[in-house]
Amino acid sequence: MLSNQEVAEELLGKYGDQVFDFEEPYGLLTLSTTRENIIPVLEFLRDHKSYQVNFLTDLTGVQYPENKGKEFMVVYHMHSFIHNFRIRIKVSIPEADIHIPTATGLFASANWMERETYDFYGILFDGHPNLIRILNIEEMDYFPMRKEYPLEDATREDKIDALFGR
Amino acid sequence: MAEIELLPHNVPSQAELPELVEELTTLNLGPTHPATHGIFQNILKMDGEKIVSGEQTIGYIHRAFEKIAERRPFYQITTLTDRMNYCSSPINNFGWHMTVEKLLQIEVPKRAQYIRVIMMELARISDHLICNSILGVDTGAFSGFLYVMQKREDIYEIYEEVCGARLTTNMGRIGGMERDLSTTAIRKIRDFIKTFPPVLQEFEKLMSRNRIFMDRTINVGGISLERALSYGFTGPNLRAAGLDYDVRVMNPYSSYEDFDFSIPIGQSGDTFDRYNVRIEEMWQSLKIVEQALNNLPEGPYYADAPEYYLPPKKEVYNNMEALIYHFKIVMGEIDAPAGEVYHAVEGGNGELGFYLISDGGRAPYRLHFRRPSFIYYQAYPEMCKGSTLSDAILTMSSLNVIAGELDA
Numbered sequence: 001m002l003s004n005q006e007v008a009e010e011l012l013g014k015y016g017d018q019v020f021d022f023e024e025p026y027g028l029l030t031l032s033t034t035r036e037n038i039i040p041v042l043e044f045l046r047d048h049k050s051y052q053v054n055f056l057t058d059l060t061g062v063q064y065p066e067n068k069g070k071e072f073m074v075v076y077h078m079h080s081f082i083h084n085f086r087i088r089i090k091v092s093i094p095e096a097d098i099h100i101p102t103a104t105g106l107f108a109s110a111n112w113m114e115r116e117t118y119d120f121y122g123i124l125f126d127g128h129p130n131l132i133r134i135l136n137i138e139e140m141d142y143f144p145m146r147k148e149y150p151l152e153d154a155t156r157e158d159k160i161d162a163l164f165g166r
Numbered sequence: 167m168a169e170i171e172l173l174p175h176n177v178p179s180q181a182e183l184p185e186l187v188e189e190l191t192t193l194n195l196g197p198t199h200p201a202t203h204g205i206f207q208n209i210l211k212m213d214g215e216k217i218v219s220g221e222q223t224i225g226y227i228h229r230a231f232e233k234i235a236e237r238r239p240f241y242q243i244t245t246l247t248d249r250m251n252y253c254s255s256p257i258n259n260f261g262w263h264m265t266v267e268k269l270l271q272i273e274v275p276k277r278a279q280y281i282r283v284i285m286m287e288l289a290r291i292s293d294h295l296i297c298n299s300i301l302g303v304d305t306g307a308f309s310g311f312l313y314v315m316q317k318r319e320d321i322y323e324i325y326e327e328v329c330g331a332r333l334t335t336n337m338g339r340i341g342g343m344e345r346d347l348s349t350t351a352i353r354k355i356r357d358f359i360k361t362f363p364p365v366l367q368e369f370e371k372l373m374s375r376n377r378i379f380m381d382r383t384i385n386v387g388g389i390s391l392e393r394a395l396s397y398g399f400t401g402p403n404l405r406a407a408g409l410d411y412d413v414r415v416m417n418p419y420s421s422y423e424d425f426d427f428s429i430p431i432g433q434s435g436d437t438f439d440r441y442n443v444r445i446e447e448m449w450q451s452l453k454i455v456e457q458a459l460n461n462l463p464e465g466p467y468y469a470d471a472p473e474y475y476l477p478p479k480k481e482v483y484n485n486m487e488a489l490i491y492h493f494k495i496v497m498g499e500i501d502a503p504a505g506e507v508y509h510a511v512e513g514g515n516g517e518l519g520f521y522l523i524s525d526g527g528r529a530p531y532r533l534h535f536r537r538p539s540f541i542y543y544q545a546y547p548e549m550c551k552g553s554t555l556s557d558a559i560l561t562m563s564s565l566n567v568i569a570g571e572l573d574a
Contacts, residue, residue, distance in 0.1 A: 025506045026268060055395060058508075058519055060534040077508060077521070077536075081409065084416050088508065109398030112544045120232070135225035135573060144233060151237040 002051065002083035004029040010051075014044060021090075030088040035100045038076075038091045042106055045078060045087070053080040053087060056103065059113035061121040065147050071095040072123055076103070093123070102128040120145035190218055193555070197226050201559045203300060204569030208546070215554045220547035224540075228573040235533040239498030240266050241340055241476075243533070248334035250537060251571040253296050254289035254514040255335045256282075256325070261511035264419055265520040266340045269507045272471045276463040278342035279421040283458045284355065285328060285337060286420070286511075287451040291362070292321045293514030294402070294444040294451075297566040301441055302373055304563045305382045310372045317365050320358050327351040341475035342468025352459070359456050366448060374445065380438065387549045387561025388436035397545040400538050401516025403565060406443045407435030413512040424461075425454045437564040473500055498528055515539045515566055537571045 004024055011019045011031065019041065021032040033041050045053040058077040065071055070092035078087045093100055102125040103110040114125045115134040122143035125131055133140065142149065196207040205226040211218040231246045238246075247258035260282045267274060295318055299311040322332040328351050329337040329344065338344060347355075373379050389399070394407040404411055410429045414422040430446035432439025468475050472491050481488035494500055504526035510519040519536030543565065550558035 026508075028508060030506070056398060057510075057517065058521060058534070058536045060521060062523060062532045075521070077519070081411050081416075086508070107398070108393070108396040109541050109544070112540065116540075133225075135228040137225075144230065151233060 002080065002085040007051065007085070007087065010048075011041070011044075015041065028086055028088055030090065032090045032092065035091050035093055038074075038089070039101050039103065039106070041089060042076065042078070042103055046106060051080055051085070052082045053078045053085065055079040055081060056107040056109055056113075057086070059103070059110055059117065061117040061123050061145070063121060063145070063147055067092075069094045072098060072121060074100055074117065074123060098122060099124045099126050101126050104128055119143070122146070188213075195555075195558075197223070201304065202562065204567060204572070206567070206569060206572060210555070210558075212555065217550050217553060217555065217558055220550060220558075222543070222546065224543070225573050227569055231574045232533055232535065235530055237529055239495075239500070239528050240474075240502060240530070241495065242498070243530070244338075245334070245336050247535075248336055249570050250535065250574055251293070251514055251518070251539075251568045252333055253568060254286075254293035255333065256285045256289040256337045257293075257511060257513050258518065259335060259337045260286055260420065261509070261513070261518050262520060263338050263340050264511065265507055265509040265522055266474075266502070267469075268509050269502060269505050269522060269524060270340075270471065270474060272341055272469045272474070274342055274420075274469050275466050276421065277346075277465045278338075278467045278469070280458045280462050281328075281343050281347055281467065282338065282420050283422065283425070284347075284455050285325075287454045287458075288321050288324060288355075288358070290451045290512075290514055291448050291455075292318045293566075294448050297514075297564070298373075298441055298444050299369070301383075301437070301560065301563045302379070304559050305379055307373065307376070307379065310369050313372075314365060314369050317358070317362055320354070320361070324351060324354045324358065327354055339468065339475055341471045342466070344476075346467045347462075355455065355459055359452065359459070362452060366445070370445060374442070382557075383438040383441060383560060383564070384436060385434070386437045386553065386557045387564065388434050389545060389549055390435065393545070393548070394435060394542075397548075398541040399516070399545070400542070401513065402443045402447060403435075403440055403542060404516065405429065406432035406439035408433055413510050413517050417510065419509075419511060425457050427451075427454050437560050440564040501526060501528055510536070513538060515568065515571065516542070535574055537574055539565070539567045539571045540574070543567050543572060 007029060008022055015037060018037045019031050019033050023030040045051060057079045060075050062073045062075060063071060072093050074091045076089045091100060102114060112134060114128055117123050118131055119133045119136055120143060191212040193210045193212050195210055196202045197205050207223040209221045235243050235246060244259050244262055247262045248255045250258050295314050299314050302310045325335050326332055327348060329335050389407055391407045391409055394404055408431055410431050412429045415429060427450040430443050432443050476495050477488040477492055482492045502524045505524050507522045508519060510517045516538030518538060521534040522530050523532040525531040550561050
């Protein structure tokens with residue numbers, strides 16, 4: 001059984017201050033890295049002789065519009081079947097320069113997941129073989145998951161409290 | 167007898183023949199083709215009957231669930247998960263409930279966990295039953311399909327008894343079940359355990375060693391384990407390729423560690439192996455249902471989490487606190503703690519993951535569904551390259567691509 005501590009130390013030893021923000025929400029090792037280092041980190045984990053974190057479980061995007069200079073985030077979930085070990089890696093990128101290298105060279109499954117992330121958030125994956133929309137129509141000229149396109153709000157604070165006698 | 171005068175044949179000389187040009191045919195398989203069992207398109211380039219390349223278009227029933235979920239209170243998201251893999255909705259429902267329970271750190275009582283296991287395994291049976299019998303239909307064996315539909319109907323009747331709905335079940339609540347298993351439900355499950363084995367046995371007798379079926383499926387649509395892992399395969403399709411990865415065993419949830427069952431695997435990852443893995447999984451699921459029902463613990467069927475679990479109606483009418491909580495929950499006025507959770511369950515098609523980011527509000531800040539069939543369906547052109555069109559249909563059918571899960 002691989003411990004979070006062990007992997008974190010190995011990564012720190014290899015990448016130094018290029019991996020940061022270590023956390024363990026609900027026991028899942030979470031860390032951040034820069035977009036220059038994301039592909040080397042993924043490759044290092046995949047090809048590591050004993051860890052064998054070689055399964056890309058999930059790849060998705062998140063948007064934090066208030067976080068200036070780091071408006072978008074790409075989140076990778078990796079899994080090692082040998083050790084039953086999961087790890088989450090995050091990369092923040094600015095809206096002004098919304099590029100990140102593709103992981104399709106490492107995992108065939110990244111292809112559609114990156115297309116979906118592009119489709120939802122407009123994050124450009126450099127080097128992707130076919131970066132076009134996947135779920136929405138080609139003609140769409142905006143990225144629907146961005147927070148500037150709110151849905152009708154049924155739950156949050158902008159409900160008129162006066163109607164409920166408060 | 168008069169001799170027949172033979173007319174001279176007008177054979178053109180070699181020079182006069184038009185030059186033969188080799189051309190690929192473009193074939194539109196879908197979006198609404200009866201053999202695709204769902205709305206998605208494959209533009210195939212064909213050389214005669216052989217497939218040279220394929221291009222997939224999906225998203226025909228995209229409903230933006232991840233966007234909608236950002237504006238809904240947690241309990242209302244369950245109805246969205248129903249509509250992903252609609253062949254096994256209870257697994258999606260409970261997967262979502264367990265994700266939220268993990269975020270809230272609610273411990274669900276054993277009885278509720280066991281009831282969930284029973285319903286999830288019945289759902290798995292109905293999922294695999296559909297997949298395998300439809301595979302039979304695609305090879306031309308229609309009677310097996312009609313025969314096993316009766317058992318799926320029985321499963322749906324059990325759903326009806328437990329939650330009132332059949333297809334989009336919305337079963338369970340955050341914190342447990344909405345009601346205890348009724349005596350009718352238990353009787354129906356017991357009946358099912360008794361009457362299902364002969365049906366599945368007869369289905370197997372009809373298909374598994376059927377010469378035509380074997381010839382049509384062995385070495386069709388195979389994928390190596392290495393490629394399957396690279397393409398993010400999970401569930402029966404990965405196990406058919408030879409890796410015994412099962413979320414129920416590797417990361418047990420909802421008391422799966424209490425049950426004795428095994429994980430069937432295949433070797434070559436072809437259509438026949440996928441069929442066999444699903445058949446064996448149905449036997450294992452049945453075994454789990456039986457164990458869970460026989461060892462069903464006594465006790466409450468919901469957790470003591472009044473802020474999140476809708477109180478029983480009797481309480482609401484007689485108890486002030488229950489009334490307040492009822493109102494607050496229904497109006498979606500409960501704040502969840504901030505946190506970041508990834509929770510996975512073994513869905514009908516593989517690892518169904520929920521990646522939930524909560525900022526402390528009433529709705530998720532971001533919710534992402536890891537849909538297994540969305541991830542593995544991209545391997546399809548590679549799997550059917552060089553095969554005939556009729557084999558490609560079988561490959562698709564045995565992958566069990568569900569359009570609702572594909573597009574979310």
